[in-house]
Amino acid sequence: MLDALLQGLFLVLQWKAFAFMLLGIVVGFWVGLLPGLGGATTLALMLPFIYNMQPVEAFAFLLGMHSVVATTGDITSILFGVPGEATTAAIILDGHAMAKKGEAGRALGAALAASLVGALIGAAALALALPIVRPLVLTFGSPELFMLAIVGLAFIASLSAPGTRGMLRGFLAGGVGLFLAMIGQDPQAGVARFTLDTLYLWQGLDLVPVLVGLFALPEIIDLVVRGTSIAGNVPAGRISRGALEGVKDVFRHWWLTIRCALIGTFVGITPGLGGAVAQWMAYGHATQTARTPEERGRFGQGDVRGVLGPGAACNSKEGGALIPTIAFGVPGSTSMAILLGGFFLLGLVPGPEMLTKHLPVTFSLVWTIVLANIITVGACFLLLNRLTALTAVPGHLLVPVILVLVFIGSYTTNSSYADILVTLVFGAVGYFMVVAGWPRAPLVLGLVLGKIAENYLYISVARYEAAWLARPVVLVLLAIAIGVILYPAFQAWRGRGRKAVHA
C-alpha cells in the first residue's frame, strides 16, 4: 500500500505528467474565475485531448484542472458576489459581506486556506476510504437519498433567517426552489411541466443563469446605488492585509473546518447529490455553531465561519466524489461522470482493478488533487494583493465589467438569449427577496436538490410504497431533519430562559 502511494507520487512528479498538471491548473484557474463556464463543461471540452496521453498524464491534466476550479471560483464569489461556479455560491453570503466591510484579504485568505485543508482531507479520505467505503455507500438506497436531500434543505431553511418567521420564509424559499426544479419535461412520464409552451423551458431551468441573477444583480444594483467601491470607504492598503488573519482563522476554527471538509467528502461520496449541495450543507452546519440567536445574526453580515465551512467543503468533495467513481464506477456528480468517460477512453475499467492492478494510478489521482491545490493556493496568495485591490476600484468602473461577466456567464451556459432573460427575472426576484429580508440560500438549494429529490421520491414510492418511511436510516435522517428544524426554537427558548435568570 505504502509502495503504491509513493509510486503514485513519483508518477505525478514525472516531468510530462507534472507539465500537464500545470497546464490543467492554468486552464482551471481561469475557468473558475469565469462565471457560467463550469468545471464539468471544461472537462467535457478537454476530454478529446487525452486520447494520446498515458493515464497518469491524462488524469494529471483533467484532475489538475478540475480540482482548482472550485478554489478560484471562490475568488469572484468573494470579491464581486458573482459565483464563479455553481458550487461556490454559498461562500458569497459571508465572503462578499466581508469584502464589503473591507476584509476581502481576510475572506480570501480564509477561503483559500480552508480550500486547501478541504482538498487535503478529501484526498486523505480518498486514500483511506477506498477499501472500507463500499458497505457505507451500499446502505443508502433511494429512500435514504431522498431523506438526505430533505435534511439538507431543512438545514438551510431553518438556519438561514432568525426566528419562527425567518424559518417560515426559509421553507417558502426552499419550496419555491423545489418548485422551479420541476420546470421542464418530467423524467418519469415525459409530461412537459410548467413550460409555458416554450421550447426553452423543456429542459428545465439551468442553475447558472438563476444563480447569477439571484446573487449578482442585486449586488450590482447595490454597488450602483452606493456609488462607491465594493469595499466602501475602507483605505485600499488595508484590504489585503487580513490574508494572514484569514489563514489564522482556519486554525482558530480548525474543528469546524475539518467537520465541514468531512461533510463535503461525505456528500461527494454519496452518488447523485452533486457538489452544489456540499457547500450549502457545510454553510448550514457552520451557521449551527452559533450559540445564541445574536451570534447567528452575524452570519450573512461577514462572519468568517460562513467562509470557512463552504470553502472547506467545496474542495473536499472532489476527493469524496472520486471514491465511488474509482471503486464502483458510480459517478457522484456530472464532472465525475465525464471523468469516468476519461477512464474508458484510456482503457481503464473502474472497480476492483483500480484498487489492485492500477493502485499506483489511483494514488496518482490522490497526489494530483493534493499538488494541484497546493500550487493553486500558493499562486492565489501571490496574486492576493492585486485581486483584493479590485474591491477598491470605484463602482462606476467595475459595474460594466461585472455586467459583461454576468451576461457572458449566463449566455455561455446554453448559448441562448433566453438565459439572459432568466438572469434578469431572477435578478428581480433576488432584489425583492433582499428587500423583503427573505433568505435566498434555500431557494438555490431547493433548485439544486429538486430533480434529485423527485427522482428518489418516485423510485421510493414506486418500489416500496409507504414502507420506505419505516426504513431505519430514513427514520434516523427524519429525526435529524426534525431536530434541525426544532433546534433554533430550542435555542431561542434557552436564550429567553437565560435572559430571565439574569434579569
Place this chain on the structure above:
Amino acid sequence: MHNRASLSLAIAIMVLAGWGTLSALAWPWKAKLFPLVIGIPLFCLAAAEVLWTLFGERTGRQAATDFQL
C-alpha cells in the same frame, strides 16, 4: 416597503403554488406526485406568511442570513 415586498412575494408564491397544484391534478401520477407533495404545503406556508404579514405583529426588519442592500 419591507412588509409590502414580503406580502407581494408571499402572494406570488401562493398563486404559483396554487396554479402548479391545479395544473398537476391533470397529469399521470408519476408526473404529479412531486408537484403535489411540494405544491400543497407551499401554498399553505405562503398563506400563513400572508396572514402573518397582514394580521401579525409588525416588527422591524429581520435580516436573513444573507447580505443586505
